[in-house]
Amino acid sequence: MSVTSKRIVLASRPSGPVTHENFRLENKELGAPVAGEVLIKVTAMSLDPYMRGRMDDAKSYAAPVEVDGVMEGGAVGEVLESKADGLAPGDKVFGMTGWCDHAIMRAKELRKLPNDIPETTALGVLGMPGFTGWYGLTQIGQPKKGETLVVAAATGPVGSMVGQYAKHKGLRVVGIAGGEKKCKHAVEHFGFDECLDHRTFEDAKDARTKIAAACPDGIDIYFENVAGTVLEGVLPNLNVFARVPICGMIAYYDGAASAERYDLPKLWRTLLVQRAVAHGFIISDHWDMFPEFLKDAAPLVANGTIKFTEDVAEGLENAPDAFMSMLKGGNFGKQIVKVA
Template identity: 45%
Template structure:
């Protein structure tokens, strides 16, 4: 059995996460028992939610245990199998964590899913045709439920969730406006993803300025908003919402280091009769087949052209993760392992 490199959570961060919170180790891969498979990971996913799990405070998921492999999504191939349902060489998506190999009890429901790479690249099953894509789909279809002609806005628009949201919104006949950081990201959102407009939040120093830009980009107001960021961005969006707007609350990366994120004008939720709902996509597994089918079709047809930022090698994961939290990635952040 091959040797396996792993990254563990060594200690919990105080304030901002640091590379010193992680520890790289090498271990023996255990022999397989009946029903198990050995997966060699080709790519692993880095996601903002992982920062919240590094804390011990209460959240929607259990904290990442200290001294154990950092948890997260992976795609790879079966390199050894003692399970008749999985053959060597098959490509799979799972939750193998920050390591080169994982031993998986493939009899457990939902732990591994075979994927077809003939039209969709393997890495996209961690992004546009994976958890981030389904997150965008659920927030749009089930919570915002847009009508053709409505105006939708999404923060972190150039990322894995935001880019999928844009393609899904355009497919439903909506005006879609993104918010992203920097001219390159905004150009990608407009020119490659096909958004109607994109606002560079980095050129706006306060809520008033950002809200004015939203007013220009959304002349009919905002009917649906997909929230990934929080803070000043949410305050600015609320100033431009229409009556009976819907907000799908997916993430608040601006507050992942523990700082509070007060709302400047919470009364707008009442004044505009806004429906705001937070959600965790793993609690809605029933929609995944429908969502993945639509997302896979958008990628295969070229209507969704996701970008990826790919760090090389397991040892690069901590710094790539810290960069993700500061918005240094362009599109879905991955680590390539093989």
């Protein structure tokens, strides 16, 4: 069997905000799988903030996507044809296929998925984003019962894992999200104690005041995934011995970056005076712990302790729009693209 794959490539690197001109939809003849490979029909793909970083040619923790190369990304799909032991047509798999509707992958690059849980969870709550939240919280955040945690993008797949897992461990959890609807969802669906709408933050000082009011005992863990005004509102509220796992900074990805109140000396002073830790991590360094994560978190997802919310865009061709919207906080829950 030989199929044509529809795929989205990086047409040009963005200068500032991402635009349609940075993407191009094209067809590619795939050929047929050879020994050790399988042909996959992609059913759903993941859109994640880290992909914005891959569009730039800057030094980062991973190589950038090449211009004219397929956009990087994880996806779930169904095996159509297999030349590999252990995988058969009909099997559901996860793999880093990129933004496309069909792919030939080496079997060892794929993870076979169980049949008893929706496959799209492998893109979100039980995939890279959920693992990111779990790892950063448990390994760097070191949560202790009774402490206070703040996490932004509270209804996203990382933030909702962090907040729900922290609740599960007995912490006070304050979320931050964009808009009343998301804040309500964080409290009512995900069980956060409180959720602040960052659109009501007039500036860093106002953010600081509102965050302080929601955290009467200060902040012991700030799980950083957005940066910007939220970060500047959080920093003055950190408690002694606070931990700040840093997994992302979506507010800074599109080039816009103002840090009016906190400069380097002020941040340094906060870290020293509060004996705080700021600790960057990249989840791809820690795949060895993924089985432990699944063992811990999958039962919590299965029994409803940890819930998940998905935002589904229809059709590969709509991935760029969904991606651009997500970078502005337009998604509601884990953003996926239904491909087939």
